[in-house]
Amino acid sequence: MAKKVALAYSGGLDTSVAIEWIKEATGMEVFAVSIDVGQQGESLEVIRERALKCGASDAYIVDAREEFAREYCTLAIKANAMYEGEYPLVSAISRPLITKHLVKAARQFNCDTLAHGCTGKGNDQVRFEVSIQSLAPELKCLSPIRDLSMTRDKEIAFARKKSLPIEVKAENPFSIDQNLWGRTIEAGVLEDIWKEPISEIYNYTQDPNFDQSVDEVTITFEKGLPIALDGERLDPLTLISKLNELAGKHGVGRVDMIESRLVGIKSREIYEVPAAITLIKAHQELERVTLEREQARFKRTVEQKWGELVYDGRWYSPLKESLDLFIEDTQKYVTGDIRMQLNSGRAVPVGRKSEHGLYDYNLATYEEGDTFDQLSARGFIQIYGLQDKQAAARDIRYGKINRLD
Numbered sequence: 087m088a089k090k091v092a093l094a095y096s097g098g099l100d101t102s103v104a105i106e107w108i109k110e111a112t113g114m115e116v117f118a119v120s121i122d123v124g125q126q127g128e129s130l131e132v133i134r135e136r137a138l139k140c141g142a143s144d145a146y147i148v149d150a151r152e153e154f155a156r157e158y159c160t161l162a163i164k165a166n167a168m169y170e171g172e173y174p175l176v177s178a179i180s181r182p183l184i185t186k187h188l189v190k191a192a193r194q195f196n197c198d199t200l201a202h203g204c205t206g207k208g209n210d211q212v213r214f215e216v217s218i219q220s221l222a223p224e225l226k227c228l229s230p231i232r233d234l235s236m237t238r239d240k241e242i243a244f245a246r247k248k249s250l251p252i253e254v255k256a257e258n259p260f261s262i263d264q265n266l267w268g269r270t271i272e273a274g275v276l277e278d279i280w281k282e283p284i285s286e287i288y289n290y291t292q293d294p295n296f297d298q299s300v301d302e303v304t305i306t307f308e309k310g311l312p313i314a315l316d317g318e319r320l321d322p323l324t325l326i327s328k329l330n331e332l333a334g335k336h337g338v339g340r341v342d343m344i345e346s347r348l349v350g351i352k353s354r355e356i357y358e359v360p361a362a363i364t365l366i367k368a369h370q371e372l373e374r375v376t377l378e379r380e381q382a383r384f385k386r387t388v389e390q391k392w393g394e395l396v397y398d399g400r401w402y403s404p405l406k407e408s409l410d411l412f413i414e415d416t417q418k419y420v421t422g423d424i425r426m427q428l429n430s431g432r433a434v435p436v437g438r439k440s441e442h443g444l445y446d447y448n449l450a451t452y453e454e455g456d457t458f459d460q461l462s463a464r465g466f467i468q469i470y471g472l473q474d475k476q477a478a479a480r481d482i483r484y485g486k487i488n489r490l491d
């Protein structure tokens with residue numbers, strides 16, 4: 087019987103505490119698995135060192151940035167994914183990818199158990215464990231922080247007692263998760279939902295009022311996929327990174343919201359999502375030009391469901407995979423350019439161009455050369471309104487409704 091655990095290791099407080107705890111509590115060997123999804127900050131080498139110093143038997147590191155951009159962020163763009171209308175699913179789309187690599191590492195080290203350092207109050211525990219059930223149901227799962235019910239303060243005390251080589255400021259314990267798709271900040275002083283967020287928490291974006299200048303960027307899409315900025319062809323990872331910088335400079339993509347977690351808690355979340363907001367706004371605009379009306383309407387329903395499934399940890403669910411196929415099918419004409427203006431916290435589409443668009447100047451124009459047959463509108467309206475006309479006449483017959491009073 088293998089006595090080995092593969093732990094999703096970020097290098098932060100929770101997972102550093104977890105290494106020692108698992109060893110003490112179970113006697114199992116712990117293997118730390120760190121996955122780069124564009125979280126920046128420390129190098130994976132530094133994180134590996136810390137894992138070893140915190141007691142891991144070995145460490146497994148993967149640079150998954152390119153994969154994250156290509157297979158996860160781009161799906162979120164095509165789906166215009168915004169949970170509760172505001173949150174582009176930064177953490178939610180990274181968990182299924184992290185889980186995939188965690189399972190691969192477990193196979194390599196011959197582990198029979200996976201572990202994560204999530205608390206018992208958030209969505210991430212659900213995302214990890216539900217993904218594991220889909221990818222490797224034979225593996226057991228351990229959640230040391232949750233199962234010990236450690237509070238943040240207890241974790242800090244434990245880390246100090248064990249002299250774990252991690253820095254923690256006890257007075258300002260924000261919980262931060264960041265990757266290529268954005269940055270999430272919660273807890274600490276943010277839990278007072280009446281108080282405005284303090285400026286120190288931000289890192290991907292500048293104060294939107296700091297700089298009033300205007301930048302324009304043209305984003306080219308091919309079948310829903312962003313492929314170029316200002317005519318320069320870029321792979322998804324480079325394109326998203328560049329846009330994070332450019333839009334972040336203008337304070338684009340700061341979100342301060344009260345969010346409904348899957349586990350029933352309302353929480354205050356701050357997000358910084360400069361590239362995500364800019365790309366989704368541009369993509370939505372191109373869809374306005376290229377998608378037929380009913381298809382566009384139906385897609386909005388699909389998008390909402392897609393976002394909810396992904397938020398709720400169901401990345402590998404049959405419904406999410408079926409919705410992916412629908413979304414992909416809608417993208418076949420979503421090709422063209424959107425010119426975005428970036429200024430004082432806003433990303434606004436100001437120009438659109440598409441050879442596959444359904445916008446027809448000759449139909450739309452009020453100038454000479456209009457090809458729309460205005461006379462046929464008359465008959466259309468008579469038949470279109472017939473159903474309401476019949477029903478209204480019946481109301482009058484029965485004296486039930488007088489809509490004029």
Ligand code: ARG
Pocket residue numbers: 175176177178208209210261262263270272345355
């Ligand atoms: N509320 C967001 C979500 O559930 C962000 C979670 C961030 N995770 C974290 N461990 N700080 O997707």
